[in-house]
Amino acid sequence: MSNENNEALLEVDNLKTFFYIDDKVARAVDGVSFSVHRGETVALVGESGSGKSITSMSIMQLIPSPPGKIEEGSVKLEGKELLKLSERQMTKVRGNEIGMIFQEPMTSLNPVFTIGEQLAEPLVKHKGMKKKDAKAEAVKLLKRVGFPRAEETVKEHPHQLSGGMRQRVMIAMALACDPKLLIADEPTTALDVTIQAQILDLMQEIKEKYNSAILMITHDLGVVAETADRVLVMYGGQVVENAPSKVLFTEPKHPYTEGLLDSMPDVGDEKERLESIKGTVPPAHNFPEGCRFAPRCKYAMKECTEAVPELREIAPNHQVRCILYEDRGGEK
Amino acid sequence: MTTANETNSVKGTDANLGEPLVEVNNVKKYFPVKGGVLKRKVGDVKAVDDISFTVYKGETIGIVGESGSGKSTLGRMIIRLLDPTEGEIRFDGEDITNLPQRKMRPHRRNIQMIFQDPYASLNPRMNIGEIIEEPMLIQNMFTKQEREERVVDLLERVGLGAEARKKYPHEFSGGQRQRIGIARALSTRPQMIIGDEPVSALDVSVQSQVLNLMEDLQDEFDLTYMFIAHDLSVVKHISDRVGVMYLGRMAEIAPKDSLYDKPLHPYTQALISAVPSTNVEEKKERQVLEGDLPSPSNPPAGCPFHTRCPEAHERCKEKRPELAHMGEGHYVACHLYTEPGEHET
Numbered sequence: 001m002s003n004e005n006n007e008a009l010l011e012v013d014n015l016k017t018f019f020y021i022d023d024k025v026a027r028a029v030d031g032v033s034f035s036v037h038r039g040e041t042v043a044l045v046g047e048s049g050s051g052k053s054i055t056s057m058s059i060m061q062l063i064p065s066p067p068g069k070i071e072e073g074s075v076k077l078e079g080k081e082l083l084k085l086s087e088r089q090m091t092k093v094r095g096n097e098i099g100m101i102f103q104e105p106m107t108s109l110n111p112v113f114t115i116g117e118q119l120a121e122p123l124v125k126h127k128g129m130k131k132k133d134a135k136a137e138a139v140k141l142l143k144r145v146g147f148p149r150a151e152e153t154v155k156e157h158p159h160q161l162s163g164g165m166r167q168r169v170m171i172a173m174a175l176a177c178d179p180k181l182l183i184a185d186e187p188t189t190a191l192d193v194t195i196q197a198q199i200l201d202l203m204q205e206i207k208e209k210y211n212s213a214i215l216m217i218t219h220d221l222g223v224v225a226e227t228a229d230r231v232l233v234m235y236g237g238q239v240v241e242n243a244p245s246k247v248l249f250t251e252p253k254h255p256y257t258e259g260l261l262d263s264m265p266d267v268g269d270e271k272e273r274l275e276s277i278k279g280t281v282p283p284a285h286n287f288p289e290g291c292r293f294a295p296r297c298k299y300a301m302k303e304c305t306e307a308v309p310e311l312r313e314i315a316p317n318h319q320v321r322c323i324l325y326e327d328r329g330g331e332k
Numbered sequence: 333m334t335t336a337n338e339t340n341s342v343k344g345t346d347a348n349l350g351e352p353l354v355e356v357n358n359v360k361k362y363f364p365v366k367g368g369v370l371k372r373k374v375g376d377v378k379a380v381d382d383i384s385f386t387v388y389k390g391e392t393i394g395i396v397g398e399s400g401s402g403k404s405t406l407g408r409m410i411i412r413l414l415d416p417t418e419g420e421i422r423f424d425g426e427d428i429t430n431l432p433q434r435k436m437r438p439h440r441r442n443i444q445m446i447f448q449d450p451y452a453s454l455n456p457r458m459n460i461g462e463i464i465e466e467p468m469l470i471q472n473m474f475t476k477q478e479r480e481e482r483v484v485d486l487l488e489r490v491g492l493g494a495e496a497r498k499k500y501p502h503e504f505s506g507g508q509r510q511r512i513g514i515a516r517a518l519s520t521r522p523q524m525i526i527g528d529e530p531v532s533a534l535d536v537s538v539q540s541q542v543l544n545l546m547e548d549l550q551d552e553f554d555l556t557y558m559f560i561a562h563d564l565s566v567v568k569h570i571s572d573r574v575g576v577m578y579l580g581r582m583a584e585i586a587p588k589d590s591l592y593d594k595p596l597h598p599y600t601q602a603l604i605s606a607v608p609s610t611n612v613e614e615k616k617e618r619q620v621l622e623g624d625l626p627s628p629s630n631p632p633a634g635c636p637f638h639t640r641c642p643e644a645h646e647r648c649k650e651k652r653p654e655l656a657h658m659g660e661g662h663y664v665a666c667h668l669y670t671e672p673g674e675h676e677t
Contacts, residue, residue, distance in 0.1 A: 047535035162624045163399075192398035192562065194621045197606035201620055219535065222565070222608030226618075249612040261610060263540035265569035267592060268609035273547075274540035274569065280505045281535065 007079065008035035009213050010059070010181055015073035017051075017058045019284070020066065026284035028054040028068075030237035033311075036181065041207065041214040043224040043245075046234035047260075049281045052217045055234070056183050059215075060100060061090050077181070096126045099174030101167070103186035108170055109158040115142070115169055116154030122176045141172040145202060164195035168202070175206060182207070185217040200227055221264055225249050230317075233257050236292030237284060239311060242319040253320045255297045291323065299324060349661070352422075353524060353556050354387040354410055359419030361405050365629055377629045379405040381580035382419070384655075387524070392550065392557040394571030394588070396564055396603070400628050401577040403560045407526045410558070411443050412436050424523070441471045444517035448529035450509030454501040460487070461497030464516045471520050486515040489552075490545060507538035514545065524556040531566060543570055564607045568592055573661070576600045579628055579636040582655060586662035596664040599637045635667065643668060 017029040029051045036042045044052040057063050059075050061082065075082045077097060085093065094100070102108045110118060119141055120134035129137065135154070142150035145168045158166060167187065174182055184203065188196040204227060207214050218224060224231055224245065231248045233241040233256065241254040252258045262275035279296045282288060288295050290305035297304065304323055311321040360383075362376040380402040387393050397403040408414040410421060412428065421429045428439055444467070447453040454463055464483045468474055474482065484494040490511040501509060510530060517525050527546070531539045547570065550557060561567050567574055568588060575585040576597065584597040595601045605619040623640045626632055632639050638648040647667050655663040656670045 047537060164624055192625070193564065193606045194398065194602060195624065196608075197618055197620045198622075200608075201618075220608065221536070221610050225610040225612050226608040246612050249610050260536055263537050264610065265540075265543070265565040266610055267565045267568055267604065267607045268611035268614065271569070274544055276540040276544060277537035278541075280507060280538060 008076075009038050009040075009078060010036040010215065011074075011076040012055075012059065013074045013076075015055065015058055015075065016071040017054055017063055017068060018071050019068045021285070024285040027237050027287065028284045029058055031073075032234075032237075032239055033073075034232055034239065034242065036213045036215055038180070038213050039207070039211050040230065041204075041216060041228045043216045043218060043228035043231045044234055045218055045221060045224050045231060047219060047281050049284065050234040051237035051284070052219075052234045053185055054237075056185055056215065056217050060094055060098065060183065092126065095122050095179070096177045097180050099177070099179035099182045101170050101174050101182065101184040101187045103189050109166060111158055113157070114154065115156055115158065115161070119154070119169070119173055119176060122173065126177050137176075138172075141176055142169070144175065144206075145169075145172045146198075162195075163191055164198060167191060167195075167199055171199070171202065171206075178210065179212065181213050181215060183215045183217070186219070187216070188223060189218070189220065196223070203227070221249075221260065222266070233260075236282060236287050238292065238308075238321060239319075240293065240321045242311070242317075244317055247315075247318055253314065253318070253325065254293075254322050255299050255324075256293045259296075259298075291321075349386075349388040349391065351389045352386045353389045353424060354558075355420075355422040356386070356406075356410065357384050357420040357422070359383050359406075359409060359421060360417045361402070361409060361414060362417045375629055378580050378631060379628060380409065380416075381631070383577075383580075383582050384419075385575060385582060385585060387556060387558060389523075389556055390554060391572045392559055392570055394567035394574040395558065395560045395577060396562065396567050396574060397577035398562060398603075398625055400579070400625055402580040402628070403577050404528050406577070407445070407528050407558060407560045411440070411445050411526055413445075437471070441467070441473065441520035442522050443524045443526065444520060444522040445526045445528065446510070446513045446517050446530045448532055450506050450513055450533060451501075453513055454509055456501050459498055459500050460492075460504075460512055463501070463512060464497070464519050467516060467520050473520060482519060483515075486518055489518075489549070490515045491541075505538075507534050507541060510534060510542050511545065514542075514549070518549065518553065521553070522555070524558065526558045526560070528560045529562070530559070532561060532563060539566070546570065564604060565609075576603065579626065579631050581636055581652075582663075582665065583637065584662075584664045584666075585655070586664075587660070590660060590662050594662075596658060596662065596669060597637075597666050598641050598643050598668075602642075635665075 013033045015029055015032045019026040019028055032055050044055060046052045058070055116135055116138045119138035123129045123134040123137055124131060138154050139150045142153055147153045188199050228245045231243060231245050232239050235256050241257045252261055259277040263277060265274060277296050290307055291309055294300045294304040309321050309323045311319050312325060313319050314325050359380060361380040362378050364373045365375045365377055367374040395403045409416050416429060420427060423439060461483050464486060465479050468479050483497055487494055487496050492511055531542050534542060559567060559570055571588050573587050574591045576583045578599050584600045592604060595604050602619045602621045621640050626639055634650050635648040635653050638644040653665045653667045653670060655665045657663055658669060
């Protein structure tokens with residue numbers, strides 16, 4: 001996309017992940033395509049139920065199966081198809097080539113092991129390091145994410161650390177094997193705003209230093225605006241808009257993106273009254289016919305409910321899935 | 333430590349704010365920390381440490397702070413879900429600090445609360461009609477028929493419709509449950525509603541529906557709101573005045589525009605600058621604070637913020653700053669403003 005000449009680091013094409021519960025089919029991820037290049041931060045945004053987290057879990061192949069199943073599509077990391085790998089090969093990719101940070105630093109760490117033990121484990125497992133070397137490396141990793149007294153921190157247990165410190169440990173852990181891609185699922189949602197600022201800065205710094213890439217999954221548009229180069233807005237298991245961050249926040253095209261931005265209070269942009277989007281996000285087993293946003297859309301027309309609109313390029317690097325932009329050269 | 337006459341107070345110098353509804357005077361809430369084999373008291377968590385301020389009739393006062401700042405404890409004391417360790421709380425002129433629960437009950441109809449988690453705050457075994465009727469029953473308000481009419485009326489008012497009363501909480505989404513919580517809070521015709529993170533669990537598009545509803549209801553029923561939240565954007569949107577808490581103390585309290593445009597306390601400045609904004613055209617300089625929030629069981633001596641403050645000087649480690657009026661209803665607890673120049677010697 002933005003740099004066609006060099007190959008994408010991650011390429012997701014027509015990914016479909018469905019869940020089979022009772023006799024219902026939940027099309028949680030329904031034909032998602034995008035790519036991430038080195039040095040780039042790409043954000044997947046959406047409300048709960050939009051399919052953003054299931055997309056990232058599908059990339060990592062962490063979908064509980066049954067009931068979930070990746071039905072179709074391809075996920076390529078530097079040209080290598082991940083969906084064809086065996087579980088053993090995939091375990092190597094996770095941690096070695098793709099690092100992960102989750103929302104809940106409280107529950108993602110094991111309470112009975114010290115920080116040092118937990119940091120050393122992937123090094124022994126993935127890098128074949130000796131235990132002693134791995135312990136020394138753990139101290140280095142903690143220093144890298146800004147622990148001033150890393151030598152003591154490695155001996156501590158998770159409960160002795162604050163939320164922000166635990167999230168730093170998670171980042172250190174994700175970085176342990178120098179991954180090319182960091183997938184961060186709501187990395188700062190559980191944190192206070194001053195701590196969030198520290199963590200976002202740290203992630204940015206690390207990305208620049210190691211020329212890796214970040215795929216950030218979040219519902220917080222403010223965080224996206226501050227960190228992402230490119231944004232994919234998801235709704236009902238599909239990408240509805242894909243644009244560079246600057247473009248998306250100044251000229252949103254999809255009515256859902258527009259509605260989200262107008263309904264958000266913002267410290268930097270006073271609004272007398274908030275707009276709201278009527279109704280709620282539909283459940284994945286019961287998406288409406290045609291455009292999935294149509295029942296909540298203020299521009300909806302009869303045609304909207306007839307077929308799912310295609311994701312179309314309306315300007316360079318800017319794609320929108322909306323009938324308003326079909327065959328009209330981008331005029332509303 | 334502190335001397336008895338040190339307070340963290342805002343008192344009625346603001347004639348234009350109208351009549352006080354809630355007066356909080358030197359309120360403290362200490363939770364004992366027990367330790368050792370004998371479970372003896374080994375210390376206190378000073379969740380709220382000597383706070384005074386006034387809530388005026390008809391206003392929305394926002395209380396912001398990070399986790400552990402004591403903002404929820406403060407809200408719970410005003411509604412007397414928690415008893416203050418020290419200090420006085422007056423509601424509509426009457427001292428309610430030490431009222432026994434039985435005598436507190438008639439007051440409860442005047443102050444209602446809405447909670448953060450719309451999933452946990454509604455009884456799953458009661459239908460919506462019963463949930464909304466319950467506070468009126470407890471308060472012995474209205475006849476049975478009037479209560480039923482009120483339930484229907486309130487459900488219409490919060491946008492759910494009368495048919496909702498036969499349904500159960502699990503049949504509703506998060507935003508709808510929060511509407512039910514609001515209808516329940518309104519049932520006793522309260523003067524004041526305290527919202528403790530009332531929209532934090534909701535998605536953005538639903539959050540704005542609930543915020544708009546709260547604003548409409550305020551106009552319609554002349555409500556006074558105390559809106560406790562960690563989200564500075566939401567608080568800015570809904571509040572008239574905003575108080576910023578840090579480690580059990582009020583760091584700054586001011587009319588909204590004055591607080592967000594000209595924050596005085598270094599903590600408020602950092603807090604506001606750390607809020608991510610979608611305004612991509614005007615990138616602001618972000619001021620990143622070092623370190624973590626200290627533990628409220630062992631707060632730093634002097635100004636509680638001095639361990640993270642970029643402007644800290646010797647004085648801040650020794651003496652706790654008090655709230656001082658900087659004009660136009662803007663109060664700040666910081667030595668930079670109250671004792672200028674002294675630290676240079």
